[in-house]
Amino acid sequence: MAYQNNSTSLTEILWECLGSADPMLHMLEWLCAQLMEAEVSSQIGAGKHEQQNERKTHRSGYRPRRLDTRMGTIYLLVPKVRNGGYIPFFLTERKRSEAALIQVIQETYVQGVSTRKIEKLAKKLGIENLSRSQVSEMTKGLNEQAEAFRNRSLEGENYPVIWVDALYEKVRYGGHVVNMAILLVCGVRADGHRDVLAIEPMLEESAATYGELFTKLKERGLSGVRLVVSDAHKGLMKAVERAFPGASWQRCKVHFMRNILIHVPKRAKKTFAGLLKLIWQAPTNDVARKQAKELAERYGEMYPKEINVLEEGLEDSLIFFDFPSLDSRKISSNNMIERLNKEIRRRTKVIGIFPNPESYVRLVSIYLMEYAEDWSVSRSTSAKHRLRRFLHSLPSSTEQAVLFPSWASP
Numbered sequence: 224m225a226y227q228n229n230s231t232s233l234t235e236i237l238w239e240c241l242g243s244a245d246p247m248l249h250m251l252e253w254l255c256a257q258l259m260e261a262e263v264s265s266q267i268g269a270g271k272h273e274q275q276n277e278r279k280t281h282r283s284g285y286r287p288r289r290l291d292t293r294m295g296t297i298y299l300l301v302p303k304v305r306n307g308g309y310i311p312f313f314l315t316e317r318k319r320s321e322a323a324l325i326q327v328i329q330e331t332y333v334q335g336v337s338t339r340k341i342e343k344l345a346k347k348l349g350i351e352n353l354s355r356s357q358v359s360e361m362t363k364g365l366n367e368q369a370e371a372f373r374n375r376s377l378e379g380e381n382y383p384v385i386w387v388d389a390l391y392e393k394v395r396y397g398g399h400v401v402n403m404a405i406l407l408v409c410g411v412r413a414d415g416h417r418d419v420l421a422i423e424p425m426l427e428e429s430a431a432t433y434g435e436l437f438t439k440l441k442e443r444g445l446s447g448v449r450l451v452v453s454d455a456h457k458g459l460m461k462a463v464e465r466a467f468p469g470a471s472w473q474r475c476k477v478h479f480m481r482n483i484l485i486h487v488p489k490r491a492k493k494t495f496a497g498l499l500k501l502i503w504q505a506p507t508n509d510v511a512r513k514q515a516k517e518l519a520e521r522y523g524e525m526y527p528k529e530i531n532v533l534e535e536g537l538e539d540s541l542i543f544f545d546f547p548s549l550d551s552r553k554i555s556s557n558n559m560i561e562r563l564n565k566e567i568r569r570r571t572k573v574i575g576i577f578p579n580p581e582s583y584v585r586l587v588s589i590y591l592m593e594y595a596e597d598w599s600v601s602r603s604t605s606a607k608h609r610l611r612r613f614l615h616s617l618p619s620s621t622e623q624a625v626l627f628p629s630w631a632s633p
Contacts, residue, residue: 252297255290259311263302266309280306290314369588372595373422374443381447382410384549385420387459388560389428390567393576394583396426400576404428405587406436409560410445417559417598419591420445424580433462441466450546452554454478455536471546474539475557476503482536486529495522495529502537503555508544512537563594 260271267282269275285300290313302309386409394403406428408421421440425432437445451463452473463472480499487495498518505511515537519530543555553559567587577583 248292248295248297251292252299255297255299255311255313258313259299259302262311263304263309266304266307280304288314365589366585368592369585372592373584373588376444377420377440377446378444380418380444381413382418382420382445383413383447383449384554385410385445385448385451386557386560387433387451387453387463388557388564389425389456390564392571392583394424394580395576395578396580401426403580403583404432405583406433407560407563408436408440409563410448411553419563419595419598422584422588422591424584428456428458430458430461430465433459434465437462437466450542450549450554452557454557455482455539471542472539473542473554474536475555476540477556477558477561479536479540483529483532486532487526495526499533503540508541511541511544563591566590566594 263282264270264273267278267280269278271282281304283303283305286303288299288301288311290297290299299311301311387406389404389406391402391404393400395401396403404425404427406421406423406425407419409417410420411417421436423436423439425436448467448470450471450473451467452475453459453463454475455478460472463470480496483499484492484496498514498521502511502514502518505514515533519534523530540555543549543551546554567590570590571577571583571586574586577586
């Protein structure tokens with residue numbers, strides 16, 4: 224049911240929505256109706272039942288229109304206009320990520336997955352049924368958008384700090400379902416805003432695959448990298464050393480803590496983890512080392528394996544202290560990219576097994592495009608004055624001018 228009475232009080236509407244089977248879907252239906260009425264009134268030049276000499280045309284009843292949303296399927300009464308017609312903006316400007324999800328369902332069908340599974344998947348997405356024409360219309364140009372985003376030029380921007388991580392998804396490849404690694408790279412620009420730099424599917428994490436990833440990034444124009452933040456994957460460490468000579472590598476403190484705590488008995492994890500955190504919460508490098516030394520002396524005999532892991536990786540996890548002008552919370556861990564991974568999995572878990580790598584990369588790329596757009600207009604992750612101080616901490620003024628010309632002081 225679509226509401227046409229604009230004078231209905233908000234309290235009455237809320238009570239009616241709360242009494243329905245799906246309150247949020249009912250509210251969305253009402254909101255769409257109000258948006259359509261406002262848009263038609265603007266197009267006509269007069270409100271409903273309003274007499275205006277300047278009006279351009281007249282209303283001509285309503286037509287039913289089904290709208291599939293992530294919350295479910297709703298049925299709207301779309302106003303008809305005598306001259307020029309009317310199509311609601313939200314029916315023509317669907318979000319790209321919605322179209323990507325629909326295309327995954329289409330490809331699942333093409334790959335021979337049973338109709339029952341497809342219907343179950345569509346139901347999880349809140350969609351009653353799909354037609355090939357709907358899918359074709361919604362996904363037109365989607366591949367081109369995703370590929371343009373993944374291969375866009377990075378020339379003209381410096382990314383002094385980048386974060387690298389991988390997540391695994393089940394993908395059908397070569398006739399088998401495999402756990403495919405999806406490598407993600409994010410960076411922070413000279414203006415302090417974050418950006419998604421790469422989404423690459425790989426069959427494994429190795430020095431070769433990471434090397435290929437970094438080569439592609441440099442070919443696209445990636446430059447000015449001074450710090451790489453990641454976990455301690457050996458292949459990744461080798462690739463960083465080869466691709467970015469002279470850059471520092473920060474071991475993600477969160478991954479490092481997990482590597483240590485995996486050996487600690489369950490009963491002692493909470494206490495031990497609390498003491499571990501004090502190391503990276505220390506105000507200076509010297510205080511952090513002191514905290515680590517005291518922890519080693521206290522638990523060296525009780526947990527020798529854990530203390531050994533701590534001592535071996537401690538230096539690499541404290542590199543962020545060498546960059547005091549940058550926010551230590553941002554550059555000491557991969558938390559930023561981990562949050563991206565969490566959001567990606569929230570959207571991909573409804574698919575389960577992807578029919579091919581292309582469908583997965585397309586979905587993730589389209590989602591990250593929207594995420595990157597939000598980043599571009601949000602508050603910067605590192606204030607510009609912080610980046611300027613970081614610039615001045617570099618050893619050579621000549622090197623500063625070459626690598627970071629947009630940051631140099633006038």
